[in-house]
Amino acid sequence: MRNWALRTGVRAGVVLGCIIIIMLAANAQKASMAGHEIYRQQALALAKGGLHAAASITGSYLGEVRSLNVGGPASLNELASYSHLVVVGTPMANASRLTPDGQSINIWYRVEIESILKGELSGQRQQIDVLIPGGKVGFPDGTWAQLRTRGFKLPAQGQRHIWFLRKAQSDIVEKQETKDGCMAYEPSRGPLGIYELSSEHSIRPSGNYRSPLALRMAKEKWSVDEFLKAVEKAIAK
Secondary structure, three states, X not given: OHHHHHHHHHHHHHHHHHHHHHHHHHHHHHHHHHHHHHHHHHHHHHHHHHHHHHHHHHOEEEEEEEOOOOOXXXXXXXXXXXXXXXXXXXXXXXXXXXXXXOOOEEEEEEEEEEEEEEOOOOOOOOEEEXXXXXXXXXXXXXXXXXXXXXOEOOOOOOOOEXXXXXXXXXXXXXXXXXXXXXXXXXXXXXHHHEEEOOOOOOOOEOEOOOOHHHHHHHHHOOOHHHHHHHHHHHXXX
């Protein structure tokens, strides 16, 4: 009798375990379906009304933006030639702004210039704005949207960098230019255009570490002084 009860209890436990597993699987499937539907709705809203419309579906929107780095330069010479401006500077502040079409976000970095290695700035101004894709913005109705920049190590505030830059797209700058008239630029070739000048490690770009230029730099293991000399040499050619 005792063995029968034991066997019955074991069977009941197995059945209950199977039911729980089935219920968990069903709930997971429902959650997956619900998540897929929300994703579909937000994608449609984004296409029609921008990030604000996408955020209105659930109260928030979290997405990802990839910096364009296809066809990156194989050398510092190529990177310098492609750039309108090359400077040593320090980011002192930043702010996220929605693009004029409402489809994306840029982080605007205010950079204090230490020295200009290539190009020139109008007047006596020693500050520029550098736009990097990504950031987080809030909307008047309390909703918010955030875009994470995959594969891009964002500049550390207060840390010296070398910036290889091109003039920012006019359609973005004309509608969002700062009141104090700072010139706006974008990193040349995405993360390959920004280099933190740190004595704690050899110099490397802010991303795209499998590019020909980044792989070469990994072999060189340049210090800050060595990198500065290499950049000056590349610009002089």
